[in-house]
Amino acid sequence: MxxxxxxxxxxxxxxxxxxxxFTVRPGKVTGFLGPNGAGKSTTMRMIVGLDRPTEGLVTVNGRPYAEHRSPLLEVGALLDAKAVHIGRSAHSHLRALAATHSIPRTRVNEVIEMTGLASVANKRVGGFSLGMGQRLGIAAALLGDPQTLILDEPVNGLDPDGVLWVRQLARGxxxxxxxxLLSSHLMSEMALTADHIIVLGRGRIIADAPVAELVGSTTETLVRVRTPHVEHLQVxxxxxxATVANNEPFLLDVTGTPIERIGExxxxxxxxLHELRTITGSLEEAYLSLTRDDVEYQTDAAVGFDPRLIASSAPVTRTSQEEQR
Structure with a gap:
């Protein structure tokens, strides 16, 4: 915990x-979300003792990380997959970590097999792809068979098979x-993996709830109806x-009336009726709604950029280009 x-x-x-x-409880995958600059990485670094809190306290399994005599056996963390000596092989890197906690060589071999590194275990880490580096970071986090696991962007650089593997690993x-505790910017993947979500915005918690509750409280549920008799049903x-939107032929999107009543x-x-189903909001929609006012580094799209402005701009002439140089 x-x-x-x-x-x-x-x-x-x-x-x-x-x-x-906040509390991250055992038996669940807790997603840790927030825009860039929200404080996620700093929080995770404080959890594992890499940064010292200015105020307050964070404990893992009842103690601050630094007070655990064998921290690798308590907490496994992937915060930076590149934090490896590039001249070492994957096997040597894991052996060195294992030696600090008297972890047997058999466990090193186990995590190498578990993470799909067997074919490259004796190759230098400097030649690894981004995805293989992520697998090595996860292997290091699993090395001590810890009770608590913290993974920051673990699917970064992984192919679809690797993404599925991380999802199954976390849930298993x-x-x-x-x-x-799992941090990621991939909302679709987080929706499939996490049971509970904590959202940070500008260093503060703006949501802490189960996924279904979070989505249900911040997005709108509608009923989609497909019928050749749109006009009759609309009346x-x-x-x-009911509030009815008719955006396509033979299709109605209805809010304000339960699906059972619509059928009646x-x-x-x-x-x-050719179709009658409920459409719920997504985690991505909920996340964007929650963090709309907490994005520190906004893109043009986030602040209402109008691409038509480009078309209306005067072309840059050769003379003006030369003047800019």
Whole structure:
């Protein structure tokens, strides 16, 4: 279990993490989300003792990381896959880590097999692809068979098979009763992997809830109806106070009326239905809604950039180009 209480980190006048309090519980995959600059990396570094909190406290399995006599047996972390001596082989790197905690060579071989590194275990890390480097970082995190696992962007650089493997690994470890904290910018993957979500924005927690609850409370649920009798059903729905959008032929998107009531209205009006289903919001929609006002580094699209402005701009002439040089 990971517990943070009023955790704060300042760098001069900059407050990177501002009084956050949360608990990451065993038996679940907890997603750790937030825009760039939200304080996620700083928080994870404080969890494993790489940064010292300015105020507050964070513990892992009941103690600050630095107080564990054998930290690799308590916490496995992947924060920077490149933090490896590039002249070493994967096997040598893991053997060196294992030696610090008297972890047997058999365990080194186990994590090499587990992470798909067997064919490159004796090759220098400097020649590894991004994906293979990620696998080595995960192997190091798993080395001590820890009760708590912290993975920052673990699927970065992995192919689809590798992404699926990480998803199954995280969920499998949680099913064993381990604590899994997973940070990623891939909302679609997080929706498939995480049970619970913590969202940071500008150093503060803006959401801490199960995935379904988070999505349900921040996105709109609609009922999609497909029928050749759009006009008849639209009149019946309007009489019930439903909000109806008709964006395509033979298709209605309805809000404000339960799916069961829509079916009853269609039946009483003699309307044939070809489709009737509920469409819920996505984790991505929920995340964007939550963080809309907390994005520190906004793109043009986020601030309402209009691409038509490009078309209306005067072309740059040869003379003006020369003047710019």
């Amino acid at each position: 990971i517990e943070a209480r009023s955790l704060t980190k300042r760098y001069g006048t900059k407050t990177a993490v501002d009084g956050v309090t 470890l949680a099913a064993e009763g381990k604590t899994v 019946a729905l309007a009489a019930q106070g 209205l269609a039946a009483s009006a003699g309307v044939v």
